[in-house]
Amino acid sequence: MQQADHNGHGKVVLMRVLAATLLGFTIAAAAHCYRRKSRAKRDQHIIPRLDRTESSGFGNLERFPHYVARKMGFADPNECPQLCKLAYDYLERSEGCENNIFDYFANLPEAESLFVKLLEEFE
Numbered sequence: 227m228q229q230a231d232h233n234g235h236g237k238v239v240l241m242r243v244l245a246a247t248l249l250g251f252t253i254a255a256a257a258h259c260y261r262r263k264s265r266a267k268r269d270q271h272i273i274p275r276l277d278r279t280e281s282s283g284f285g286n287l288e289r290f291p292h293y294v295a296r297k298m299g300f301a302d303p304n305e306c307p308q309l310c311k312l313a314y315d316y317l318e319r320s321e322g323c324e325n326n327i328f329d330y331f332a333n334l335p336e337a338e339s340l341f342v343k344l345l346e347e348f349e
Contacts, residue, residue, distance in 0.1 A: 290317050294347060316348045 288296075291310035295303040303310050312330060315323040327344060331337040 290314065298347065312344075313348060316345075 291313040292303040294313040295306050295310055298306075298309070300306050300309075308330060312323070312327050315326060324345070328337065328341050331340045331344075334340060
């Protein structure tokens, strides 16, 4: 009789351990999914956008000047058309593009540091 009571207690302990393990795995999986989604949202800011079509194919890749404008904090690239033009010229490495970029900042107090920061962003 005493052995039957002991065996029943062991089953209860085993069930509690299994329940705690299952709960732990569930919490770990939920935390992993949450971190992955938040990281994906954060990373969308640093990579060019790729539009998808309805047939799940790939559409258009975001143009470099629009990507630079979005990365610098402009929601609409039409807010800074001159900056987009400078980015496109820099991408093509057209003649005098660095002079044009410096001229863009010439009237500002910290023109040289802004020039260097923009070139770093382009790279």
